[in-house]
Amino acid sequence: MAESAEKLKILICQGTGGLASGAAQVAEAFETEFEKQGVEASIGKRCAVIGTGCRGLCANDVLVDVCIPGKEAVTYDFVTPELVPQIVQDHILGEGPIEKKKAGPYYEKFLEKQQRIIFSRCGTIDAESLDEFLEHRGFEGIRKAVTMKPSEVIEEVKKSGLRGRGGGGFPTGMKWSFCAATPGESKYLICNADEGDPGAFMDRSILEGDPYGLIEGLMIGAYAIGCKFAYVYVRAEYPLAIKRLQMAIDTCYEKGFLGKNCLGLGFDLDMRIKAGAGAFVCGEETALMASIEGHRGMSRPRPPFPAVRGLWGKPTNINNVETFANVSYIFYNGADWFNAIGTEGTKGTKIFALTGKVKHTGLVEVPAGTTIKEVIYDVCGGIENNRKFKAVQAGGPSGGCLPSNAIETEVDYDSLIKAGAMMGSGGLVVMDETTCMVDIARFFLQFTRVESCGKCIPCRIGLKIMLEILERITEGKGQEGDIELLQDMAYDIKKSSLCGLGQTAPNPVLSTIRYFRDEYETHIKEGECPSHSCKPLLHFRVIEDKCKKCGLCPRVCPVDAIEWEKGKVAYIDLEKCTKCTSCYDACRFMAID
Amino acid sequence: MVNLTIDGKQVTVSKTATIYEAACEAGVHIPVLCYAKKLMPYGACRVCLVEVEQMKGRLIPACTTPVTEGMVVTSTSDEIVKVRKTVLEFLLVNHVVDCPVCDKGGECDLQDLTYEYEVVSNRFEGEKFDLPTDEVNPLIERNMNRCVLCGKCARVCDEIVGYGSYSFINRGFETKIATAFDRGLNCEFCGQCVSMCPVGAILPRPFKFKARPWQLKEIDSVCGYCGNGCTVTLGTKDNKVETIRFNDKTGVNDGNLCVRGRFGYSFINSEDRLTKPLIRENGSLVETSWDKALARVADGLKQSGSETGIVTGARLTNEELFLLRNVAKALGSENIDHSGGECYKGLTEGLQQTLGLQASTATFPQVENCDAILSIRSDFYETHPVFGMVVNQAVRRNDAKLTVIADKRGKFTKLPEAKTLLHKPGLEVNLINAMCRVLLDEGLAKTERLSGVDELKAALADYAPETVAETTGVSVDAIRTAARELAAAENAAILLAYGLPYTAASKELGIAAANLSLLTGIAGRTGSGLYVCGEKNNSQGAIDLAVMPGATGLGAQQMLSAAAQGQLKALYVVGEDMVSSYPDRKAVELALDKVPFLVVQDLFLSPTAQMADVVLPAASFAEKDGTFTNAERRIQRVRAAVPSPGDARTDFNILSDVLSAFGAQAPATAAEAFAQLTADTAAYQGISLDMLGAQGYVWGTDILTPITRNLVAVAGSKPLDAAHQLLVGSALYHSGTMSTHAKGPMAVVSEPYIEFGREDAKALNVAEGDLVKLSADGEIIEAKAKVDNRLPQGVLFAPYHFSALGLNKIYRGQPAIAVQVGK
Numbered sequence A: 001m002a003e004s005a006e007k008l009k010i011l012i013c014q015g016t017g018g019l020a021s022g023a024a025q026v027a028e029a030f031e032t033e034f035e036k037q038g039v040e041a042s043i044g045k046r047c048a049v050i051g052t053g054c055r056g057l058c059a060n061d062v063l064v065d066v067c068i069p070g071k072e073a074v075t076y077d078f079v080t081p082e083l084v085p086q087i088v089q090d091h092i093l094g095e096g097p098i099e100k101k102k103a104g105p106y107y108e109k110f111l112e113k114q115q116r117i118i119f120s121r122c123g124t125i126d127a128e129s130l131d132e133f134l135e136h137r138g139f140e141g142i143r144k145a146v147t148m149k150p151s152e153v154i155e156e157v158k159k160s161g162l163r164g165r166g167g168g169g170f171p172t173g174m175k176w177s178f179c180a181a182t183p184g185e186s187k188y189l190i191c192n193a194d195e196g197d198p199g200a201f202m203d204r205s206i207l208e209g210d211p212y213g214l215i216e217g218l219m220i221g222a223y224a225i226g227c228k229f230a231y232v233y234v235r236a237e238y239p240l241a242i243k244r245l246q247m248a249i250d251t252c253y254e255k256g257f258l259g260k261n262c263l264g265l266g267f268d269l270d271m272r273i274k275a276g277a278g279a280f281v282c283g284e285e286t287a288l289m290a291s292i293e294g295h296r297g298m299s300r301p302r303p304p305f306p307a308v309r310g311l312w313g314k315p316t317n318i319n320n321v322e323t324f325a326n327v328s329y330i331f332y333n334g335a336d337w338f339n340a341i342g343t344e345g346t347k348g349t350k351i352f353a354l355t356g357k358v359k360h361t362g363l364v365e366v367p368a369g370t371t372i373k374e375v376i377y378d379v380c381g382g383i384e385n386n387r388k389f390k391a392v393q394a395g396g397p398s399g400g401c402l403p404s405n406a407i408e409t410e411v412d413y414d415s416l417i418k419a420g421a422m423m424g425s426g427g428l429v430v431m432d433e434t435t436c437m438v439d440i441a442r443f444f445l446q447f448t449r450v451e452s453c454g455k456c457i458p459c460r461i462g463l464k465i466m467l468e469i470l471e472r473i474t475e476g477k478g479q480e481g482d483i484e485l486l487q488d489m490a491y492d493i494k495k496s497s498l499c500g501l502g503q504t505a506p507n508p509v510l511s512t513i514r515y516f517r518d519e520y521e522t523h524i525k526e527g528e529c530p531s532h533s534c535k536p537l538l539h540f541r542v543i544e545d546k547c548k549k550c551g552l553c554p555r556v557c558p559v560d561a562i563e564w565e566k567g568k569v570a571y572i573d574l575e576k577c578t579k580c581t582s583c584y585d586a587c588r589f590m591a592i593d
Numbered sequence B: 001m002v003n004l005t006i007d008g009k010q011v012t013v014s015k016t017a018t019i020y021e022a023a024c025e026a027g028v029h030i031p032v033l034c035y036a037k038k039l040m041p042y043g044a045c046r047v048c049l050v051e052v053e054q055m056k057g058r059l060i061p062a063c064t065t066p067v068t069e070g071m072v073v074t075s076t077s078d079e080i081v082k083v084r085k086t087v088l089e090f091l092l093v094n095h096v097v098d099c100p101v102c103d104k105g106g107e108c109d110l111q112d113l114t115y116e117y118e119v120v121s122n123r124f125e126g127e128k129f130d131l132p133t134d135e136v137n138p139l140i141e142r143n144m145n146r147c148v149l150c151g152k153c154a155r156v157c158d159e160i161v162g163y164g165s166y167s168f169i170n171r172g173f174e175t176k177i178a179t180a181f182d183r184g185l186n187c188e189f190c191g192q193c194v195s196m197c198p199v200g201a202i203l204p205r206p207f208k209f210k211a212r213p214w215q216l217k218e219i220d221s222v223c224g225y226c227g228n229g230c231t232v233t234l235g236t237k238d239n240k241v242e243t244i245r246f247n248d249k250t251g252v253n254d255g256n257l258c259v260r261g262r263f264g265y266s267f268i269n270s271e272d273r274l275t276k277p278l279i280r281e282n283g284s285l286v287e288t289s290w291d292k293a294l295a296r297v298a299d300g301l302k303q304s305g306s307e308t309g310i311v312t313g314a315r316l317t318n319e320e321l322f323l324l325r326n327v328a329k330a331l332g333s334e335n336i337d338h339s340g341g342e343c344y345k346g347l348t349e350g351l352q353q354t355l356g357l358q359a360s361t362a363t364f365p366q367v368e369n370c371d372a373i374l375s376i377r378s379d380f381y382e383t384h385p386v387f388g389m390v391v392n393q394a395v396r397r398n399d400a401k402l403t404v405i406a407d408k409r410g411k412f413t414k415l416p417e418a419k420t421l422l423h424k425p426g427l428e429v430n431l432i433n434a435m436c437r438v439l440l441d442e443g444l445a446k447t448e449r450l451s452g453v454d455e456l457k458a459a460l461a462d463y464a465p466e467t468v469a470e471t472t473g474v475s476v477d478a479i480r481t482a483a484r485e486l487a488a489a490e491n492a493a494i495l496l497a498y499g500l501p502y503t504a505a506s507k508e509l510g511i512a513a514a515n516l517s518l519l520t521g522i523a524g525r526t527g528s529g530l531y532v533c534g535e536k537n538n539s540q541g542a543i544d545l546a547v548m549p550g551a552t553g554l555g556a557q558q559m560l561s562a563a564a565q566g567q568l569k570a571l572y573v574v575g576e577d578m579v580s581s582y583p584d585r586k587a588v589e590l591a592l593d594k595v596p597f598l599v600v601q602d603l604f605l606s607p608t609a610q611m612a613d614v615v616l617p618a619a620s621f622a623e624k625d626g627t628f629t630n631a632e633r634r635i636q637r638v639r640a641a642v643p644s645p646g647d648a649r650t651d652f653n654i655l656s657d658v659l660s661a662f663g664a665q666a667p668a669t670a671a672e673a674f675a676q677l678t679a680d681t682a683a684y685q686g687i688s689l690d691m692l693g694a695q696g697y698v699w700g701t702d703i704l705t706p707i708t709r710n711l712v713a714v715a716g717s718k719p720l721d722a723a724h725q726l727l728v729g730s731a732l733y734h735s736g737t738m739s740t741h742a743k744g745p746m747a748v749v750s751e752p753y754i755e756f757g758r759e760d761a762k763a764l765n766v767a768e769g770d771l772v773k774l775s776a777d778g779e780i781i782e783a784k785a786k787v788d789n790r791l792p793q794g795v796l797f798a799p800y801h802f803s804a805l806g807l808n809k810i811y812r813g814q815p816a817i818a819v820q821v822g823k
């Protein structure tokens, strides 16, 4: 340990996002450079290039921390292999950090309002190293848990106030107690890592960045409930996560941490990864179990609940990745510590995935009680291109849109539902003035309509019809009464669908009608899209005071319908225009409507 | 029990009941569409949504939600009605609504619900489905434009039939039910999916445009094919059986049928039916009147008297068999027998010597709750498919452990986790002996009340699992596990079917199975049973009524030898095609040729009838009243649904006349005959017709206690030493020779075949459909080859149903026939 404390460390985000931006090449460049320049010899310290998990600011990948012993770590962003020689030369061997290349003050701000508990190991330790995990409190939680009776462990979780992070927010301790109370010799534990919400990737981040931490959470759950077998159902589209977790599981088996008499603590647990079937509905717990059993991912009615009759008909407890990750920390620091974070109804932190028109997209972890506004503006730097904020879709396709007057809503299960959205898995899609709210509703419905498992009638047929009505509205063919029809059928679909997918799929429609009814009306009554975003409703006119006279549009028009002279507002000849929207797409100033 | 309130009514129901079941009990109507009593809860259609006070804020599906104490349920409210209506509107958007030409019209759940909820207009619009229909096979039409995706077809085929033809494909609105690779349906054609489809998406093709449902008359009867004794509800119009109706209220089969029961009814209407008595004049058979024919029969039989032989199949009603026995009595003859006289000896001699019984010890439905099931022969599913479905349910729903002692693979061996003891042909007894030995060696045998333990132990010296493993080719472990599982199970079943193609060692096999049932305690234990099941619809009735040779009488085989030697003066064959289905055709033909006077009473001019001096046209099961007793001792009523074609008459009628001709008294009606026969048959005593309710009446109660508990030592066999061995047996699509006159089964399997395993086929260069020849003992049979992967190397199979194959030219009752394969 002493040796490693002496090491010079280069931490490189090696999550899926980082790798996509070239993290592997950057790491390689550091290795090569260290060798080439004989760095170890010249500074008299061993150098280590460490692949860590995601650290959140994915928009600015590749992120690199240079940690020279005795000095504060320095973070660079947008690092490319080409930049590496300079960092080594100037910073490590030379006089110090290259100020111009350092991550700007936004990085500090990005971290300031966050409370990175679940992410405390992600981005700081080598995700693939069991030793580093052990150095960072690894398995302290399970060691503490086994000193208690299983029922006491469940009590502790109840006391912490932890609620499930999979979307529903069901109190975790209570869920565990149900399954523990069901008689039966063989019980199953499932970790739901299907993460199907478009835009959400916090679970992936945990799997990639702290796989051992997740295993520990599962161990605690298994011990408390009395499960001897755990499945981690991971989305098949997460190859890196699967690889890292498999590696971690294998290592645990090798060391005797899993299998019989785990860690020598006197309980047995086998763990297996099951790659998902690639459907959103497979994240729904009953469909997920059907999928593990080798059936088509189709939801089943509850009751009977999984705690009574779950996987292979046996009592089963299922929780989300982030939920299990929280459990480990509850046992490191105690239920009271956890309970002190957050609001009355929501304890601890929540990770959000920000996408859309926000400056710093990525993953943020904030304590419950932070407002959505703080998340968007303080942590993530506000709206891109300094446009006007319009709404944020919270909770993915099951959630709802919150307008500017609702973004003071706190990160809290109940407050979000009251505001017409939901926590869901923690996806936040930020929209600016250029986004049409009817189109957003259409977008989400399009997603849920194809992802419906097709089992129950309201979801299978109802969502398709809803989508068709939304489509006709965005095409200017909306009819008088469509809004009421949408609301009415949304209500019936929510009431009558079998599973959470159908029960929540109409939410984006309902919340956009609730907050942006006027936009719907304008589409229907005037055949206009107020955000000039619904293509069939475009007029192909140049808005004079928006046109910056840049002359881009005439260059993209395939039929030469645009007249423009230097210094003049462009003009579209509607006789020639084929409405191909090339100019609309190209204009950076939203000057074509 | 749980108490709850539905619409203000108090009900008390079992704690496993659902709200829907409780409502039915309370007489409260809740609409359903995807619910089916016999299938697992599913909850897809959402028309059964109700409100529950304790689960406020959402609507609760009645069909899947278990009741809880104190539940307060509201079945109808404005909100509920609105939601149900919306669901129906959704369904009707894309559905083709072609009711006028849909065979389901008039009994379609979607129609009925639309009507009930007065869905007169639709707020939604969309394109109508335009999917191609599946009309590839001749029996089942699938029109997915009418499908409501209730999943019942897929579920029944999976949960009950265990075939798994259908699966859901695609997602969202594009979801549909499809067969593998979305090809045409090609399966067992049991038609369970047809019977479950609530709309007109899956329909029986033979019934297309035959009648509107409300024009049909429905008559509950019992299937005339196998010993399973399924209730078939005949749908008739204008005195013609047009279809088999779904009926899950009557009988033992829960509405389930096999291809024969569902689609095999058409032999009733066959053009080939005999409609007039025939009499041999100048060497050929010519039509005649009943008077003349009967006079000739009376004359002939009077002359032969006690030297007459009477042979029947096991397809007649109990009443008719009773009359037939009386005919024998009137003739003073004890020469009476059925079904070849050999194949049932496992029951009449095997079980008799061991258990003192001649019947299965328990009923079929019990098997669903068995923990362990041993099927002797994989063919059990072929002979008794609907009982086989109960086995499938036990395996799938209740994780029953199934072991199959099998000379070839089959449906059973493919069930989940089924263990197959695949052995060389003819060695079933060896394996059962080894299992008995394991039980005795390991102290697992329940020997307390048994006699003959020591003798059996001594006799089993040669049947150590290791030895038997070597002879049979089954692993020692498999034998031991099979024995242990059977012994450990609380409820267990042993299944063994008998029939004409399974003549070899039938007695020994019955004894061996009975020994095993005694050592495991299965025989007579509540919840467990030894099932020795006859192949034909009234096999058990024939045994109960002792249609067997009397003390000095000749059995079927002896009658044939006697006839061949000129020692029998007449033979009266009723409902049996001996030439086609008895072992050793040559010997049968010789006997029939030699016998001076041959009377054949049948539905068809069978090869046997063609040799007769008098042929009497008889009636099918659909044309008569009476009773059958199925293989679990259930006596059930058979009812006439249609008149017989032409001058054909019921066997009951004919036999009454024959009796009268001898001056004997015949009961006037089937009911009267039933009263007489029950008085005359020990096991049936005290049973009256009105005791035969919807589920019939099981004589001897559900569990038949063994009278004796004797273990009897039996020797196994030696494997046949031949490179190619032919097995003879039953095939699912047929039963006896009768089904070869029915369009349905013939549409699926229309001709005889010789089945090869892939390895053999490759080695012999035989491809599917090739004409192949098998020779044995100087005889040659020829048929098309069928190639699949059921058979171990060196083993071939041929079904015995097709007369044209002449299989019994080489089949003489051997367990397996050494054959030479050629092209």
Ligand SMILES: Cc1cc2nc3c(=O)[nH]c(=O)nc-3n(C[C@H](O)[C@H](O)[C@H](O)COP(=O)(O)O)c2cc1C
Pocket: A163, A164, A165, A166, A167, A168, A169, A170, A172, A175, A192, A193, A194, A195, A196, A197, A280, A281, A282, A283, A284, A285, A286, A318, A319, A320, A321, A323, A425, A499, A500, A501
């Ligand atoms: C359509 C649908 C998709 C879901 N997808 C996920 C998912 O990807 N990950 C997840 O953890 N939970 C998902 N859930 C929620 C799960 O059903 C389940 O409630 C959750 O895994 C429970 O974990 P928790 O108690 O830790 O929240 C989904 C639910 C629905 C209805």
Ligand code: SF4
Pocket: A281, A298, A299, A451, A452, A453, A454, A455, A456, A457, A459, A460, A497, A498, A499, A500, A501, A502, A503
């Ligand atoms: S609500 Fe949708 S996803 Fe859920 S069971 Fe119904 S059809 Fe399937």
Ligand code: SF4
Pocket: B140, B156, B157, B161, B163, B164, B165, B166, B185, B187, B188, B189, B190, B191, B192, B193, B194
């Ligand atoms: S006919 Fe029988 S085997 Fe064939 S698909 Fe239907 S239920 Fe399945």
Ligand code: SF4
Pocket: B146, B147, B148, B149, B150, B151, B152, B153, B154, B177, B193, B196, B197, B198, B199, B201, B202
């Ligand atoms: S075909 Fe019939 S039984 Fe099958 S899902 Fe469709 S409606 Fe249901």
Ligand code: FES
Pocket: B031, B032, B033, B034, B035, B042, B043, B044, B045, B046, B047, B048, B049, B061, B062, B063, B064
């Ligand atoms: S009948 Fe209950 S959901 Fe279909």
